[in-house]
Structure formats: C-alpha cells, structure tokens
Amino acid sequence: SLLRSCAPLAATLALVAGRARAAEPDFAAAAKDVRAMLARLVAADTTNPPGNEDRAAAIGAEVLRAEGIAFETFEFAPGRTNLVARLEGDGSARPVLLLAHVDVVPSRGQAWTTPPHELTEKDGFLYGRGVSDDLSAAAVELETLVLLHRAGVPLRRDVIVAWTGDEERGGSGIRWLLEHAPQSIGDAEVALNEGGRVTLGDDGRPMYLALETAEKVYQDFTLRAAGLTGHSSVPVEPNAIVRLSRAIARIADRPFPERLVPHTRELLRVRAAREPPELARALRALTSAKGQLPRDALATVRKNPVLAALLHTTCVATQLEAGNAPNALPAEARANVNCRIMPDETAEQVAARLREIVADAGVEIVPVADFGRGGATSMDEPAVAALRAAVGRLHPGLPIVPSMQLGATDSRFLRERGIASYGIHPVALREADERRAHGIDERIPADLEPAVRLMYALALELAARR
Numbered sequence: 290s291l292l293r294s295c296a297p298l299a300a301t302l303a304l305v306a307g308r309a310r311a312a313e314p315d316f317a318a319a320a321k322d323v324r325a326m327l328a329r330l331v332a333a334d335t336t337n338p339p340g341n342e343d344r345a346a347a348i349g350a351e352v353l354r355a356e357g358i359a360f361e362t363f364e365f366a367p368g369r370t371n372l373v374a375r376l377e378g379d380g381s382a383r384p385v386l387l388l389a390h391v392d393v394v395p396s397r398g399q400a401w402t403t404p405p406h407e408l409t410e411k412d413g414f415l416y417g418r419g420v421s422d423d424l425s426a427a428a429v430e431l432e433t434l435v436l437l438h439r440a441g442v443p444l445r446r447d448v449i450v451a452w453t454g455d456e457e458r459g460g461s462g463i464r465w466l467l468e469h470a471p472q473s474i475g476d477a478e479v480a481l482n483e484g485g486r487v488t489l490g491d492d493g494r495p496m497y498l499a500l501e502t503a504e505k506v507y508q509d510f511t512l513r514a515a516g517l518t519g520h521s522s523v524p525v526e527p528n529a530i531v532r533l534s535r536a537i538a539r540i541a542d543r544p545f546p547e548r549l550v551p552h553t554r555e556l557l558r559v560r561a562a563r564e565p566p567e568l569a570r571a572l573r574a575l576t577s578a579k580g581q582l583p584r585d586a587l588a589t590v591r592k593n594p595v596l597a598a599l600l601h602t603t604c605v606a607t608q609l610e611a612g613n614a615p616n617a618l619p620a621e622a623r624a625n626v627n628c629r630i631m632p633d634e635t636a637e638q639v640a641a642r643l644r645e646i647v648a649d650a651g652v653e654i655v656p657v658a659d660f661g662r663g664g665a666t667s668m669d670e671p672a673v674a675a676l677r678a679a680v681g682r683l684h685p686g687l688p689i690v691p692s693m694q695l696g697a698t699d700s701r702f703l704r705e706r707g708i709a710s711y712g713i714h715p716v717a718l719r720e721a722d723e724r725r726a727h728g729i730d731e732r733i734p735a736d737l738e739p740a741v742r743l744m745y746a747l748a749l750e751l752a753a754r755r
Contacts, residue, residue, distance in 0.1 A: 314436045314745065320738035322435075324415070326352065326428040327737075328408040330391065331417035335454075337392035342454035342462070343370040345391035345424075349431055349452055356435050361473060365454065365465035372452040373466070373473045376437055378444030378752060383478035385672075385751045386449045386708070387434070387744070388463075389427035390456030390483075390699060393419035399729045414722075414732040421718065421733050422726040423483050425740065427452050429715045430481075433744045443754040449474055456699050459660055463699045467706060477708050479672040481747065484694040484712020487684065489719045496563045497688040498680055500673070501712020503552040503665035504694035504701060505602075505629040508636045509657035510643065512536055512624045521616045527651060530611045533622035536647040537606045540626065543646045545639075547587055547600040549575065550631060552665065552693040557596070559688045568593065595720065598695050602639060604628040625657075629695055632665055660697060663704030670709045672751060679750035683743060713747070715740035 326348065333344035346362050349372045353360045360374035372391075378384070396405035396418045403409040405418040417424075434450045451474050454462035466473050484501030514536065516529025549557070554576055561572035571589035575582055582600075591597045604626050611622035628639055636656055643654050668691050677689055692712070694700075700710035716733050717740070725731045 312440055314440060316738050316741050316745075319432050319436060319741045320736070323425075323428045323432045323737045323741060324408075326431065327415070327417075327420065327425055330424040330428060331408045331419060332406055334406045335392045335419070336395050337455060337457045340366075340369045340392050340454055340458075342391050342452075343368050345427070345452060346370040346372040349374075349427075352431060352435065356438055358434060358438050361470075363466060363470055363473065365462050365469075369454045369462065371454060371462050371466055371473075373470075374431070374434055374450045376434060376444060376448045378446045378448070379754065380445075380447075381754075382446045382752075384447035384449050384476055385748070386451060386474055386477035386480040386703075387430040387748070388451050388453065388474075388480050388482040388699060388703075388710075389423045389430055390454065390462070391419075391424065391427050391452045392454050392457050392462075393422070393424065394457050394727045401729055403730065405731075410735050413735050415735050415737075416730055416732045418731055420731055421714075421716065421723070422731070423456070423714075425716050425733055425737070426483055426714050429737070429740050429744050432741060433748050436741075436745055437748060437752075442749065444752050445754045446478075446752040447476075448748060448752050449477060453699060459658070460697075460699050460702060463702050464661075467702060475706060475708075477703075479670070479751065480700065480703050480708050480710040481713050482698055482700045482703075482710055483714050484698045484700060485692050486712075486714035486723075487680075487687070487717035487743075488723075489717050490563065491719065493719070495684050495687055495717060497556075497559050497690055498684070498713070499556060499692035500668075500676065500689055501694045501698075501700070502668060502691040503550075503632045504663075504697055504712075505631060506634075506636065506662045506701075507660040507697035508628045508630055508639065510604075510626045510628065510640065511653075511655045511657060512626055512647075513653040513655070514622045514649075515651055516619060516622065518620045519618050521618055525618065529619045529622040532649065532651060533609075533611065533624055536649060536652045537624055537626070539646050539648070540604055540606070540643060545602040545604070545642065547582055547597075549578075549582070549600065550633065550693065552632070552691050553599045555690045556692045557599070559690050560596075572596075595695070595724070598629070599693060602628060602630045602634055604639070604643065629697075632662075632693065661701050661705065663701030663710075666700075666704060666709050666711060672709055672711065675750040676711065676713065676747060679746040680743070683746055715744040717743075 514533035
C-alpha cells in the first residue's frame, strides 16, 4: 500500500522540530491487535435497536484495564453503556477527542454472503456488520491510545477516546455524556470522528482526503392520509392508500433545487481531475458556474447518486403502513419520509416545501423528533494545519478538501458545544465500498496497518508536546 511505501514513522517524527522522541511502535503487531479487537466487536452484535453497547464497552474496558489506562463507563440506558478513556497531557492545550460509536444498524432481511456478525476475510477484505461504520474506527482509536501510553509520549493535550452508543438512532449516548457527564468529553477543543476519509480510486491508490466539516441535517416526517372506510367491494374516494401514494409520487417527482455550497464546491473541483472525461467535464462546469447551474452538467452528475445527493436536500419514502384487513378500505395510510437537509436550510422550510409539493390538505405532514444540528467547522482552525502536516507526510501531495457528510453523525452535538469536529475515518476505502455501509456485505481492506499509522500520526501531530 501507499502508506507502507512511505518512510517509517520514526523519520516522520524526526521532521517535527523539538518534538519529544519516542520509539516507533510495532505497527504490524498493533494491526493484529486491532483485527482481534474488531473481531470481538463484530461478534458482540450491538445491533440498534436494542443496542446492547455494554458488550462493546466491556471489550474496550478489558483492553484498557490490562494496559493500566484510566477509563470510565457511563450507562445511559439499561444495557447501554458509553466508554471514555483519557491519557493526561501537561494541560498547555485543551484535549483532543477521538470519537467512535459502537452501535450498528440491523442486517436482518439482507442477503449477506458471509455471517454479518462474524468477522470474515475474503478476497483481501474483512466482512462484517459495522466494520466500516464504525467499529474499525473504535478499534483503531483505542489502539492508538494504547500505543501512546506504551511509548510514554509527552503530551501537551489530554487524549480522550470515547465509544458512544445509539449514534444510529439519534445519538442518545453522546447526548447523555454532554448533559450528565460533561467533564468526560466536554472540555475537548478538537475532535476526530467518522464522516470523512481517504478515498481510494478503483486502482486502490488514494485520490483525496475528504475532511468532513459539515453534515446534512437528519429529519423524518410522517405523512398521514385519511380515507373513507367500508367494504372493499364498493370502492369509494378518497382511498387513503391511493391518496398517500400520490403524495409520495409527487415528492419523488419534484426534487429540491440543486445548488453548490462551500463544503461541496472544492470537493467536486478536486474530483473533476480524477474522474472519467464526461463526468470530469460536468463537474468542472458546475464548479465554475457563477449563477444557475448548467442543465447538461446536472444531467450527467445525476447519474452518480452520491454526487447528486451533495447538491440538494433529499426526501425519500422509507416506510409504509396502511389497512387492517384485505377486504376493508383503510381509514388511514401513513408513510415515513426521511429528509437529509442542506446545512443552511431548516426543517420548517423543508416541511413547507413538502406541503407545497403534495398540494393536498387531506395529507398531513408532521415532523418527527428533532435529531439536532450543529452547524459547520471551519477549515481555518489550527487543528487543520496539524492534520495537513500529518496526512501530508504519509500521503505526499494528497489533496485535503472540505466535505459535507450526507448522513448525520455525533459531530453535530459536539459542534453545538463549540468543539471543532472533523470527520476523518482512519480506514481508507473505495467509494463503492463506502456505499456498503448499512447494506449487504459491508467490508474494509484486510490490511489494517495503514489505518493505525494514520491515526497514530494524527494523534501525535495534534497532541504531542512541542
């Protein structure tokens, strides 16, 4: 891999003037430890719901206890536990937080080719539910703490590792910590979380680092359509199911307007230099447009679902419920419409737009619980210079560009508290493999040493004493 072809990390450390010298860790051995830890986390089955994150916390606590590293556990619901460990620095700078969640999404109903809750190596990849989202990050971050501790690296910041629960269903784990135990992570100045990573091309070579600085806002809406009841042998209007179906079809047929925001323009500009000619031309046309985005370029970009989703708020039906008998007309039909809202829009604006699109007073549109929003993190923060330095030595010349996460992460709650949070997952992936998260045959490369090297280099650059 490219990371292995770089100079050993000891040489990297020597380039940092005045930094305390430490013996280079045995990264090959560390990668084996990460793999063993990851296998245990996958087998723990922290599918949410119900979560059972205490199983993962117990695995992490066992490692920390054996290493003599101080940690705390916080139960935020029965059987659901957050784990927080801390290495103390000299206090000359506020702490850095390495954050990962240990709950995973369900795999029930998905036709996997391997057992979802058994780490399986096949064709150079590790398969298992949660390996990319987000158990590998949890294992690599904890191993980084272990390596720093073993090496006795003098730190100017505390280094905190937090494993949180319920990220996949609303973030109640980290919300509990910030509300009930703010001393555990709330004093951090900067945080590294999921959301961005080194993106690999089809040839396996790094193309760019998408550093997550913003994310779309998660918001569910319930659509309720009323209808006349009676025997199904006498169809009457309005039929609740038909009415709801028309509303859903209208939403699908009238997508939200497309536009560029600062967190996507630079990313698309960098991607234009690395895409096939047709898509490259379209991306250049979009990023150079001063006003309305060119229609021909948009038509090309829409063929790529991930790129298309970066350009606008998306709303899609995800659940349906109607009827109580096959021979009776239903009184009501309901659907869940899941929206991922651009950072500069509000849920109220989106609700108003949906009502305008549906244009039927008989279809009620009600927002579900607020999942929170946290604004954006600036690329001008001092931490970004440290990230650039660390990444630049491992990946010389690799572009680092701000990006907007299409999903929601726990970073939104940190940003609400003024903690500069950046998405940088340690495991590099091809875009096609990134899309396997939450889906069938989730997988990551079997070689975990590059991920350990990257996270260790980031932690040194951000926290080691100068």
